Amino acid sequence: MAESRSRLYQGNEACVEGAIAAGMRFFAGYPITPSTEIAELCSVRLPQVGGTFIQMEDEIASMAAVCGASLAGLKAMTATSGPGFSLKQENIGFAAEAEIPCVIVNVQRVGPSTGMPTSPAQGDLMQARWGRHGDQEIVALSPAYVEEVYSLTVEAFNISEELRTPVILLMDEVVGHLREKVTLPKPGDLVIKDRKKPAPGSRYLPYAPGEGEDGDIPPLGVFGDGFRFHVTGLTHGPEGFPTNSPNVGEPQIKRINSKISSRREKLCKAEELFTEEADVLVVSFGCSARSAKKAVKDLRAMGVKVGLLRLITVWPFPEHLIQRIAARQLKAVVVPEMNLGQLAREVRRCLDGRAPVIGVNRVAGKLIEPADIIRAVQEVR
Amino acid sequence: MGSDLTRYLRVEKLPHIWCAGCGHGIVTQAIVRAIDELGLDPVKVTIVSGIGCSSRAPGYMNFDTLHTTHGRAIAFATGVKLARPELKVIVITGDGDAAAIGGNHLIHAARRNIDLTVICYNNTVYGMTSGQYSPVTPLGSFASTAPYGMVERPFDLCELVMGAGGTFVARSTTYHARHLTNVIKQAIQHKGFSFVDAFSQCPTYFGRRNNMRDALAMLNWYKENAVSRDDWAKIPPTQRGSKFPIGVFKDEEAPEYCESYRKVIEKAMKEGDAK
Amino acid sequence: MEGKTRLWDVKINSKWCKRCGLCVAFCPRGVLKLDDEGRPVVVDIAHCTGCLLCEMHCPDFAIAVKRSE
Numbered sequence: 001m002a003e004s005r006s007r008l009y010q011g012n013e014a015c016v017e018g019a020i021a022a023g024m025r026f027f028a029g030y031p032i033t034p035s036t037e038i039a040e041l042c043s044v045r046l047p048q049v050g051g052t053f054i055q056m057e058d059e060i061a062s063m064a065a066v067c068g069a070s071l072a073g074l075k076a077m078t079a080t081s082g083p084g085f086s087l088k089q090e091n092i093g094f095a096a097e098a099e100i101p102c103v104i105v106n107v108q109r110v111g112p113s114t115g116m117p118t119s120p121a122q123g124d125l126m127q128a129r130w131g132r133h134g135d136q137e138i139v140a141l142s143p144a145y146v147e148e149v150y151s152l153t154v155e156a157f158n159i160s161e162e163l164r165t166p167v168i169l170l171m172d173e174v175v176g177h178l179r180e181k182v183t184l185p186k187p188g189d190l191v192i193k194d195r196k197k198p199a200p201g202s203r204y205l206p207y208a209p210g211e212g213e214d215g216d217i218p219p220l221g222v223f224g225d226g227f228r229f230h231v232t233g234l235t236h237g238p239e240g241f242p243t244n245s246p247n248v249g250e251p252q253i254k255r256i257n258s259k260i261s262s263r264r265e266k267l268c269k270a271e272e273l274f275t276e277e278a279d280v281l282v283v284s285f286g287c288s289a290r291s292a293k294k295a296v297k298d299l300r301a302m303g304v305k306v307g308l309l310r311l312i313t314v315w316p317f318p319e320h321l322i323q324r325i326a327a328r329q330l331k332a333v334v335v336p337e338m339n340l341g342q343l344a345r346e347v348r349r350c351l352d353g354r355a356p357v358i359g360v361n362r363v364a365g366k367l368i369e370p371a372d373i374i375r376a377v378q379e380v381r
Numbered sequence: 382m383g384s385d386l387t388r389y390l391r392v393e394k395l396p397h398i399w400c401a402g403c404g405h406g407i408v409t410q411a412i413v414r415a416i417d418e419l420g421l422d423p424v425k426v427t428i429v430s431g432i433g434c435s436s437r438a439p440g441y442m443n444f445d446t447l448h449t450t451h452g453r454a455i456a457f458a459t460g461v462k463l464a465r466p467e468l469k470v471i472v473i474t475g476d477g478d479a480a481a482i483g484g485n486h487l488i489h490a491a492r493r494n495i496d497l498t499v500i501c502y503n504n505t506v507y508g509m510t511s512g513q514y515s516p517v518t519p520l521g522s523f524a525s526t527a528p529y530g531m532v533e534r535p536f537d538l539c540e541l542v543m544g545a546g547g548t549f550v551a552r553s554t555t556y557h558a559r560h561l562t563n564v565i566k567q568a569i570q571h572k573g574f575s576f577v578d579a580f581s582q583c584p585t586y587f588g589r590r591n592n593m594r595d596a597l598a599m600l601n602w603y604k605e606n607a608v609s610r611d612d613w614a615k616i617p618p619t620q621r622g623s624k625f626p627i628g629v630f631k632d633e634e635a636p637e638y639c640e641s642y643r644k645v646i647e648k649a650m651k652e653g654d655a656k
Numbered sequence: 657m658e659g660k661t662r663l664w665d666v667k668i669n670s671k672w673c674k675r676c677g678l679c680v681a682f683c684p685r686g687v688l689k690l691d692d693e694g695r696p697v698v699v700d701i702a703h704c705t706g707c708l709l710c711e712m713h714c715p716d717f718a719i720a721v722k723r724s725e
Contacts, residue, residue, distance in 0.1 A: 026463065397716070
């Protein structure tokens with residue numbers, strides 16, 4: 001009887017297994033609730049697959065080490081929560097500017113500041129997008145189920161390798177600590193993407209756009225392979241050296257943004273329930289979307305024409321999806337989230353007044369329950 | 382430098398941005414000369430730097446080069462080294478970059494004894510931002526943020542790194558260019574965390590404010606105040622004045638971090654097979 | 657110092673040289689002098705012993721001391 005491929009994983013555990021399946025062979029991290037299990041499991045699992053785990057002296061160092069390991073040819077990851085996520089921002093920005101593939105897992109907890117380390121929240125949504133100085137787009141995926149943590153971690157690595165960019169896996173304490181069944185893919189079924197590498201012996205320009213559809217993503221050499229190339233956080237030209245010239249700098253800055261924004265629809269993953277005939281649309285993500293799905297199903301059973309849009313890709317923000325659904329005259333959009341309305345803000349921006357947006361918000365660790373959402377939908381006139 | 386050494390430079394990027402008389406070019410040349418005399422394979426040398434005047438050096442050096450964020454070069458270099466231990470990873474940093482914002486990474490990398498060679502271009506000032514004092518600016522000297530004289534007691538970077546566990550620690554100066562090259566060679570060859578405190582004159586911001594008119598005056602100050610390690614030990618502390626020791630202060634063997642971790646991998650994979 | 661064969665060549669890259677004067681100061685044999693624009697020039701190559709003090713103290717990588725062919 002073939003060995004069963006179903007496992008009972010904790011969310012944080014599914015993240016590690018997914019990362020290893022994706023080819024991650026370097027983890028640098030620092031203990032912080034509620035993500036520490038990811039570091040602990042990496043310290044056990046990585047050496048078993050010839051990989052390297054290191055607990056660095058702080059989160060800044062962890063993010064730096066991840067960038068270094070990636071440039072030396074390994075798929076690299078770090079994991080943290082709010083306070084560490086704040087500390088990592090500068091080096092995430094470096095990874096975006098220098099176009100270094102890597103994955104940053106943020107298992108969100110109640111903030112601000114030390115907040116409630118063991119309680120869930122979703123208050124880092126905007127920080128994931130705007131946490132760095134300067135203009136740079138980023139990709140952020142948000143799982144709501146443990147099985148999805150596994151698949152989205154693989155997806156995060158694939159996107160980071162394909163687009164030469166940091167990718168944020170925006171989890172929360174609920175999904176991180178929950179245990180659910182995960183069915184592992186059959187060996188060989190998993191699609192794994194690797195970075196384009198320059199042809200050996202070619203004159204390598206690490207930041208020069210090329211032809212073709214993915215021409216805006218330059219190949220990435222590996223330190224030690226003989227390309228002897230330069231990587232810097234200074235605004236740079238195609239060959240990677242510092243520039244103060246607006247003519248040279250602007251295309252580079254615009255390209256690290258457009259390479260993501262121009263692929264918005266391709267990058268967008270979402271789950272839709274009954275959205276084509278909804279009068280009221282519920283939009284949510286992560287742990288809150290679990291309650292939202294239950295609420296929507298219960299309301300449908302009561303004959304309420306309500307639909308659910310669960311965002312899986314949160315950045316780049318799926319404006320096109322919201323605008324498509326809102327093309328039909330919606331009475332209202334209800335946005336349950338464990339913060340004071342960060343997602344609702346984006347939804348309002350996209351709707352541009354076409355429908356009222358009603359938040360269902362909790363900030364101090366208490367979960368949003370289906371009943372809270374049902375009440376909010378029923379109150380819509 | 383003849384063509385035998387300029388082949389290690391990105392000549393198309395020269396002249397460099399450092400001020401006339403700045404010592405950083407002398408230290409950079411000493412590194413290049415050390416690499417050449419050791420016959421290292423340039424393909425397997427990666428140079429990592431932070432932010433500041435010192436940290437522009439890799440841009441001019443014909444290797445895989447990584448110019449990172451302020452203070453974090455050693456942490457980036459740790460990732461490079463662990464991911465590809467066969468690389469010779471050299472970190473170029475400044476006194477502010479390494480011991481102010483980067484102090485935490487400096488002491489932990491030393492503690493771990495990971496095989497990195499850290500060359501600190503020590504000009505006791507923040508040159509890039511035009512002259513603020515740094516954690517090693519001598520007591521009483523002047524800087525743009527110490528207009529009334531420095532009142533903070535400075536680090537001795539060699540003592541700091543030795544205290545943190547670094548297994549090769551040395552100091553030299555741009556006046557003693559040949560000696561500087563030799564200690565850099567030893568540092569590169571050392572297996573484990575090696576640190577070279579390279580005094581390098583900043584005439585523009587430090588010299589000008591501390592009555593050393595130009596590079597030559599600063600180099601003469603190094604000449605007059607540098608004392609060999611053994612002579613230093615004979616001078617009673619009260620009579621040291623502005624003198625400082627140069628030479629190799631520590632050269633010990635200790636388990637190197639990448640090798641220790643390779644054993645962890647072997648152990649984990651063996652246990653994995655045993656299951 | 658006639659009859660002294662020329663053992664060393666000293667070449668100065670004026671594109672890189674920032675005229676800091678250190679080479680002239682370090683040369684123990686007066687081989688180098690600053691011209692009236694402060695540029696180092698070789699004035700007495702015969703006295704050069706190939707000690708490399710000028711090359712090693714040049715912050716601009718601008719001096720190459722070579723054995724004469």
